[in-house]
Amino acid sequence: MNKTFTEAETLLFDIADNLSESRPKDVEVVVCPPSIYLELASDIAQQNDFYCGAQNMSQFDPGAYTGELSAEMIKSAGVKYIILGHSERRMYFGENDEIIALKVVKALKNDLIPIYCCGEVLKEREENRHFEVVAQQINKGICHLTGDEVSQIVIAYEPVWAIGTGKTASPEQAQEMHAYIRNIIANHYGEEAGAAITILYGGSCNPGNAAELFAQPDVDGGLIGGASLKAEDFIKIVNSFKK
Numbered sequence: 001m002n003k004t005f006t007e008a009e010t011l012l013f014d015i016a017d018n019l020s021e022s023r024p025k026d027v028e029v030v031v032c033p034p035s036i037y038l039e040l041a042s043d044i045a046q047q048n049d050f051y052c053g054a055q056n057m058s059q060f061d062p063g064a065y066t067g068e069l070s071a072e073m074i075k076s077a078g079v080k081y082i083i084l085g086h087s088e089r090r091m092y093f094g095e096n097d098e099i100i101a102l103k104v105v106k107a108l109k110n111d112l113i114p115i116y117c118c119g120e121v122l123k124e125r126e127e128n129r130h131f132e133v134v135a136q137q138i139n140k141g142i143c144h145l146t147g148d149e150v151s152q153i154v155i156a157y158e159p160v161w162a163i164g165t166g167k168t169a170s171p172e173q174a175q176e177m178h179a180y181i182r183n184i185i186a187n188h189y190g191e192e193a194g195a196a197i198t199i200l201y202g203g204s205c206n207p208g209n210a211a212e213l214f215a216q217p218d219v220d221g222g223l224i225g226g227a228s229l230k231a232e233d234f235i236k237i238v239n240s241f242k243k
Contacts, residue, residue, distance in 0.1 A: 014231035016048035042078030053081030059102035071110035085117040087160045097140035115154045122161035156223040162203030178218035207236035
């Protein structure tokens with residue numbers, strides 16, 4: 001929940017201008033602004049070869065749900081991706097795995113690509129329950145889907161204790177959890193599906209640590225939070241994929 005309209009417009013154009021000059025060709029870039037800026041972001045994205053995503057949507061069909069946004073509405077704004085189950089939605093707005101699972105189904109039916117978020121809080125990590133927590137979120141949130149549907153999902157692992165705190169999971173911790181998530185998918189849908197699914201890391205990823213995190217074999221990219229609010233930092237993270 002950041003940026004006025006003018007600030008958002010400036011940020012989007014700064015990202016677009018710098019991506020066109022230096023972006024690695026094999027890196028897919030998605031920008032997910034607050035919903036009030038989706039049409040603006042979608043228009044800029046289409047002209048500059050990146051994608052637009054939304055931060056949340058309703059689990060309900062269009063109707064009398066004042067203040068909510070349906071999948072159909074988001075899709076009609078030119079959006080391709082939708083973040084679902086972000087830790088802040090779970091923490092502050094009471095979203096649980098069952099609600100998020102409904103949203104995943106609704107997104108897929110409307111040809112939106114879900115970025116499904118999972119991750120543990122500090123207490124769960126300290127109690128050595130992080131694998132258990134993430135497994136439950138994956139199993140309840142997406143393992144009810146068919147194999148074809150799961151192939152359209154992006155998973156984002158966000159250790160909640162590392163979001164906005166300045167703390168970052170070590171590359172080894174990130175790799176360990178990403179490999180674990182990949183194994184869950186493989187156990188449900190086969191080795192090929194496990195190997196193919198995209199898993200992003202989200203937790204205080206910044207220009208200083210992105211390259212090392214992304215170098216891990218099971219870390220396919222990042223779900224960037226605070227660092228995305230500065231175009232220069234965001235571009236540096238994108239460019240950290242350069243060999």
